[in-house]
Amino acid sequence: MTADQLLRDTLREWAEETPPPGGADLAGRALLRRRRRRVTGVTVAFAAFALLAGGVAVPVLAESDQPGYSGPGRMMDNDVSAHPGESPPRHLIAAGGVAVSAYQADRRIQKQDEIERTTYTWYLYDPRTRRYEKTSWGWLDVAPGMRRAAVLEKTLPASRVGILDLATGEVTKWIPLKHRAGGVKWSPDGERLVVTTYSGYPDVEAKDFPRKRPTSQPRTGYYLVDVDSGQKEYRPMGVDMDDGYIGLGRMDVRWSQDGTLLLVPSPPGGAFETWYDLEGQPSKKTPSYEGPDAAPAGLSPDGRYYTVGDGWTATVKETGTHRTVSGSSGSMALAWADNDRLVRWDCPPDRRCTRYMGERLVLTDPTGRIKIPLSGYRYSDTPQDWEPLITRR
Incomplete structure (x- = not known):
């Protein structure tokens, strides 16, 4: 039907x-x-919600799509929380097993002599106010379960990483770092951190490298940190200043989906990205459905589907046959809400979208035919240019 x-x-x-x-x-x-x-003027999208929500089948009220609309959102049930009139969101955006735990907004780009320096502000979901609240942190990541966050102070690179209790809003632990950090990422089990270190501000890009050289220095390495004990191990993983790769800016290390490997962006001359085991050795094993051409959503929880992307668009494929799911090509796929539902950016056919402009978050089936709006549209003019951080809850 x-x-x-x-x-x-x-x-x-x-x-x-x-x-x-x-x-x-x-x-x-x-x-x-x-x-x-x-x-x-409010649309009752009952059928789409009944197929996608997976919980109590109640009507979904799709509110105004006008930029800056600030009307109330709708908590559709315990499974989906959508606020299609909010961009950037003020109230929780969530679906299935994932939620927007934080987002970057208020992005500023300073250009000087073909060199761009990007700064932004983090907004973190606060369970006490049930709203996204502006923070003073320079970088952060939220642990699976959304009970704590790892935070770096505003001036990057930072000399310590903090563990923030989201229930109280207090930093419960500071972990000092000899090498200054510009990025941090939780392991999938929520027990460890990979902390990427830099010798200068990481978000600097040269548009005409090597004729124009960034004023900051590249990545210098990374820490593996056991959060509960505070024990850490540092591994140098630098980038040659004479290599043009420095012009690409931030090069954070991240985890594989199962937490057994680390993906380390590397300069040209070898692989564009290299997998390492947790002992710091290059891995002969490469995780399936992860890597340079993978979309952030990756493999579905049941392993039936996987996503591929080119940096802005994404397509869903079947793992058994590697055939493209009909109708699945579209804007970037960010996360699987569960086995059969995706959170992704959506560009409606009646809108002219580019990367970071004109899209909204939606919950969709793999075919992309049924969509539930989760957020309002984002635009390049502040404050509606924002980038979500999606976390398993």
């Missing part, structure tokens, strides 16, 4: 169940009529 058929059948059933006019229900019918007047 298609979504259109489900919607028509559901509306027909509601109509058949409506009682005839009578004095006993006058008040109720008057209240219903008044409610209908208040939501004029």
